[in-house]
Amino acid sequence: MYISLIWIFTNTCFATSIDTSGIKEHLEIAIDIPTEAIAGKPIKVTLSIKKGDLYSFAKFQQNLPAGMEVKPENVQNAQFTFEDQTMKLIWDKLPDTNYIITTYNIWVNSDMNGPYPIGGRFTYIENNEKHVTTLINSVVNVMQYQEEPASVSMIETEDNLNSPNKIAYRIQIAASKNKLSLAELTSKHAIEYKIYEEIHNKMYKYTIGEFLNIRDAKTELTNIKNTHKITDAFLTAYKNGHRITINQAIKLTK
Secondary structure, three states, rough: OOEEEEEEEOOOOOOOOOOHHHHHOOOEEEEEEEEEEEEOOEEEEHHHHHHHHOOOOOEEEEEOOOOOOEEEEEEEEEEEEEOEEEEEEEOOOOOOOEEEEEEEEEEEOOOOOEEEEEEEEEEEOOOOOEEEEEEEEEEEEEEEEOOOOOOOOOOOOOOHHOOOOEEEEEEEEEEOOOOOOHHHHHHOOOOOEEEEEEEEEEEEEEEEEEEEOOOHHHHHHHHHHOOOOOOOOOOOEOOOOOEHHHHHHHHHHH
């Protein structure tokens, strides 16, 4: 899950410790940062700045807890530094574009566990005057990685055991020659379903959901593609817990 924090500086300001006397109208700052992270793994952060007609010096800095480290990805011609747990993006002169979108990765130490606040502030110069905006803290909940037990390829439910010709549909979200982490798949795609792992055609395959009719399965597939951005997801079918083709499932349910 991601949290998007947006501050729009017009007549009112959604932030803390702000000198409102000199705030630039229509300046917008948005930070997309995950609310959860796995210890030992990176999280991607996107910083978006709608700067209007600001073109001079500006600086964004973010203060991180001990154990976190920042590595740049796309910083839009800014000078990047990371020292004493403070990340800075510095523009001697802001780009001409109205929007600035930067991305960077926060690497989380494997020993970390629990909620951690991440603060920051944005500084800019206008008409030879310095303006500093302190942003509301984001909180990232760091969890220790725990390998979940792999689910067998059989769909073992009471209905399956009692129905000798049970047909069910699932949504495949990933496949790999190597075993994947169920916890990382859940975190990466913000999946609320339990993820099932099976070996099929010498590949590890990962599916979610269990739908008794193809109409409901197709509806959820559209949601998974649009909401969770798993554009290559597709339907799979099972008879008595064993994978069959979609065409076979349709014929068996006619």
